[in-house]
Amino acid sequence: MSGLGQEVGVAIVTGLLQGCVYALVALGIVLVFRASGVFNFAQAEFGTTGLFAAYAALTLWGWSYSWAIAFGLAVAVAMGLLTERLVVHPLRNASRVTVLVGTAGVALAAIGIQFWQFNETLIMTMPRIVDSFFLVPVIGAPVTVQQLITLGVLVVASLVLALFFRSPAGLTIQAAQQEPTAAELVGISVRRVSMLTWAMAALLGGLAGILSGPNLTFTAGFLSFGAGRALLPGFMAAVLAGMRSMPGAVAGGLTVGVVEQMGTLSFMIEVPGARAMLLFGFLLVVLMVKPHGIFVPRTAVAA
Amino acid sequence: MSDATRVLPVVTDASAPPATPAATPVVEQPWRPSRGGWVARGVVWTLLGWVVLALPLNVLSPFEVGVTDVDVASLAVIYAIGALSLNVLLGYCGQISLGHQAFVGVGAFASAYIVTNLQLSFFLAVGVAALFGAVQAVLLGAVSLRLTGLYFALVTLAYGSFAQETLFGITSLTGGEGGKPAPRPEFFTSGYRYYYLCLAFLALVLWIDWRLTASKAGRAMAALRENPRVASSYGIDVRAYILVAFAVSGLFAGVAGALVAHHDEVIVPSSFDFRLALLFVLMTVVGGLRSRTGVVLGAIFFALLEEGALVSMFRLEGFFEGLLGLPTEFVSLVVGPVLLVLTLTLYPGGIGQQVAPIRLWLTGHRFDRHAGAVDDVEVNDVRA
Amino acid sequence: MSVLEISNLTIRFGGITALNEVTLRAGEWEIVGIIGPNGAGKTTLFNCITGFYQPTAGRVAYRGTDITGLPVHKRTALGIGRTFQNVGLVKNATVRENLATAQHLQVSYDPWAGIAGGPTTFGEERRIRERSHLILELLDLRHVGEERVADLPYGVLKKVEIAAVLATDPDLLLLDEPGSGMGPEEATALGDTLLELRQQFGLSIVMIDHHVPLVTRVSDYVYCLNFGEVLAEGKPDDVRRHPEVARAYLGTEPETEPEPAPEPVPGPEPDTTPTLVGGAL
Incomplete structure (x- = not known):
């Protein structure tokens, strides 16, 4: 294959795999937005917190990998529930921008605690679940098994979510989200639905963190603005999904991953911060041209 | 009710005297403190003036203030300007900015470039930095006119990282990661003198901020923040005044940027990261949106906390490092967000509300414990 | 015409x-x-x-x-001035602040002169305050001038709204x-007020x-x-x-x-x- 063609091929493969992480984050963002109209800026920090917990369990306390993952996810979920309890619920009557600032506060607090608890080793590494990689035939893109596992988890998570929201329990939740007052009248606890939503979102965030952390070295705030930052790309994926569509969030995540990777092509090498520039430009174009998203099912547009 | 249904003849007698004579307003004598009250206020004012003006020079001072402490004080003053800048957007106009580090950074690099590369005067550089800050803010503001609040927050977030990595990464202009020298102006090279220079700029910014809120632009912003429809029916050009708010905010941020550049004397792009943006949000919200005093105090508080000065001033190292295992440099990272969340959920007036009784007392009013109460931290939601 | x-x-x-x-x-x-x-x-x-x-x-x-x-x-x-069906006022401001805001177009100085604190702006602000005072006097609303709009009852707000719209000249x-929200007597009084205002301002x-x-x-x-x-x-x-x-x-x-x-x-x-x-x- 020719030079540029191969480069683009590699960028697409890498972008799609990186996009899996964004998609997981975006799914959590969309879940929360559908439930409460909140832009959750703590979504990525659910991931970093889970990652740090798993790291501590695995490398500091010597737990087995599966228990470490379970512990990390549990910590992420606990943080999600705490966020709901301490910030989102008390601010339920405040303006949505206020809640946004509140969730950003949660993210910052989490970062602070990560710095505090792990201040001896500022830069951390964690072994991968399966430490091997291979080259994609023809294109020659390096792919780690860890990334494939992430892809698999994304597929499973999307399927589970799709099935869940078609089940009676899932439909009840959607009803409660759309018509809270009516739901209370027929005896659905809106509060419990809200807790469940935040727990699910935090779980998705935790998965994103625990799966993406081992690919790189990480520091506090890894998923928000560190090396593995997925907050802004996750939000962009959610915007592409019109903030509402689950399949759209997955498609959006993969798209954003690929767009961002175009910044690594060799003719962009002279441009400083090409990835950030592409993301900013892409976001502007999307919001100016298609503010209601691209990957949106027709019914969702009408709603 | 029967008589009300009768159609009365329409009064058209134009020569009738005006219904309500515009009587000379009866002005109730406002409450004034007694002589002793004035003396007490005078003493407190003198103390405040002494802390701000004399303490750094070790005039009549029981402490020894070193040059590093004065540098921290200058930084606090500069942060106050930056926080007032965000307050114009977030507080007065209800527009969120999560990319405020870029606003400040643009000013910083502009000023450093003018002084270092063009060899022009510092004061000209501050002016140009303010202008650059305003221009980039207005460009971003033009985007905000087309978006609702939450989406605009995303744009500012993306803009912040774009500015930090792309704009500030243009090595020929900014020196890249190697840093850009930004020497202090001739007379103000010493930390002490630079402190007073920063104070002078803060005074200027406070003056503008005060006149903004006391003039038609400030009233227009308050109206459009809460209810753009009513604002426009009052004859306010909503879009134009949103842009005015961005311009003023950019001006302040540009000044803050220029001052911070020459304060550090060498600047690198990585110091204008997302954490700085969040720090400004902390300062303004914990300080108390729309409360000028509160925002300034909030900025000073976080600047001192960030630099560790507050911890050492109150000898709290033992508590934080010994008891909690929390190193001083991370105190602000842990304490700040907690204060933010507490402010949002429990004490929406922030520091501004805490000090409102004292502020009113100092300006010759009664001491009222409940002054400055705020219902909630309100940011515009009409467009969100 | x-x-x-x-x-x-x-x-x-x-x-x-x-x-x-x-x-x-x-x-x-x-x-x-x-x-x-x-x-x-x-x-x-x-x-x-x-x-x-x-x-x-x-x-x-x-x-x-x-x-x-x-x-x-x-x-x-x-x-063209208008009032709103469900009260078009800035709710978190006082009545007087609303009147001052409503005089936006009567303010003679440029907004930037106001922000800079130009010398003419102080006198103009005083004039705005006096005019607010006169309008409140005219509609017999002086006693609520310092009240926050959100704290006032609906019936009073309907009147404050008329004051605010009058301030836009x-x-x-x-x-x-x-x-709306007024009893029969208040409505009669409102009718008189409207007739009076029409006469006084040529509305x-x-x-x-x-x-x-x-x-x-x-x-x-x-x-x-x-x-x-x-x-x-x-x-x-x-x-x-x-x-x-x-x-x-x-x-x-x-x-x-x-x-x-x-x-x-x-x-x-x-x-x-x-x-x-x-x-x-």
């Missing part, structure tokens, strides 16, 4: 025609009443006159100039249910109200809207006795006394979102 001339105004939201070929005029010094059941399109008509909605077809002219495409604040500058006043007034006695007493001419169309127009008494009006609006026979008290907090008419003109609003 008529102050306000609306010709063949039509507006559709999606498939729904909210106003259909409405033609209406208000002359100099005239008080025009608009009545009609809820959802008849009265407030929508106001939103077209003030520029919040852009009509699908038709024309709005003010003193002979076509203003159909003008943004809201420019229409205010021309002298209008020629043409559009009042959306000024009498033309277009007024929506459910309070039929109030409307018929002060209006020179009355339109009755129903389902977005003008059902009847004419002298107040003629319209009141018009058989169609009685059927549509009162739901009963012509001579029965209408229910004088409308609901204190009016149910929302299609006043909110559909196609707000000016993307940012």
